[in-house]
Amino acid sequence: MTEYLLIALALLGVLILGGIGLVVPRLRRRPEPRLPRTEVDTRAEEELAGPPVQAPEADLSTGVLVEPPPVIEAPAPTVEVPEPTAGRLVRLRSRLARSQNVFGQGLLGLLSRDRLDEDVWEEIEDNLITADVGIDATREIVDRLRERTRVLGTRSAAELRALLAAELVNALDPGLDRSLRTAPKEGVPAVLLVVGINGAGKTTTCGKIARVLIADGRSVLLGAADTFRAAAADQLETWAGRVGAETVRGPEGADPASVAFDAVRRGIDTGVDTVLVDTAGRLQNKVGLMDELGKVKRVVEKHGPIDETLLVLDATTGQNGLEQARVFTEVVNVTGVVLTKLDGTAKGGIVIAVQRKLGIPVKLVGLGEGPDDLAPFDAAQFVDALLGTEAPGPTA
């Protein structure tokens, strides 16, 4: 009896355990209750997901993972390497084509006439005056040429060319120091101030000078003290960015002197070799503006003396521009002239007039709008380019 009772209990246990085993998995697999989906839900999901993506065949057939597409990074801004400055004037000599017509073809043609009579000498004089050489310099050049051709009895084209070249070089005072003081002293950067009237090419020239300095191995910081024209600071920043130089600028209409001061301060802190300060184009007859330029100078000098003040002059404005330029020399101590746009004039003689009138050496010349179209000035190379023929022979 007891046996029957035990067997019945065992059977009951088996039945109970089997029942649990069937019920529990079902409970575990029961899906989450879902909220009813609306049409709007479906559309929003589709928009977020975008168009259906077709898996590549290899993915479906082999189950091999496909590599994600490569991440394309934005190209790093490229820093340009400016052209070396040595020999730039020689390379750019063809830019003086218009002046070459006057000096090379015109003057040399006159000098090689059969008879060098009074009329011819007068024509030579007129040519030089038209080329903006200036009256005094023209008289001197012609008098010396007359004398030397008479004494030497020179007649061959090569000899006459050499004589003319020697007189033009002489009028350009080849002994003047045309070097730019751009080297730092005892860890303090050299400071260059760039001044001149509106549109002479100051900002462009600042950018080109920065390239000249960088090409010659210097580090440069640019100060945008032309706060009147917001575009000038943008323009300068673009030039600086191309060669990886820093620009210090202020808000539009800020005090130019304070921007110039900050630029030099920053240059000292970062240890650059040279700080170049671009100033606003200002009309010299506006006394207030000239006073302001004087203030820029004084404030910058709180950091130490200014090493170089460059006056930018537009060669195409001729003698008139010279008169305007003179006022700058009274306000700031101009140490060098940058003569721009010589490529756009037949009056290359302006270089002679500028130096004589201002008594300041031309240190750089602009021969185009390209970034490397600024050349260190050299009297003999310039005259050679003006005459537009091969290098002159030895001069007497």
Ligand SMILES: Nc1nc2c(ncn2[C@@H]2O[C@H](COP(=O)(O)OP(=O)(O)OP(=O)(O)O)[C@@H](O)[C@H]2O)c(=O)[nH]1
């Ligand atoms: N052909 C030629 N154009 C030049 C030369 N130098 C500058 N320019 C052009 O002259 C124009 C005026 O140059 P800017 O640098 O803006 O003149 P700016 O003196 O700074 O003018 P403001 O900021 O108004 O005072 C620009 O179109 C330059 O490209 C040069 O040597 N040759």
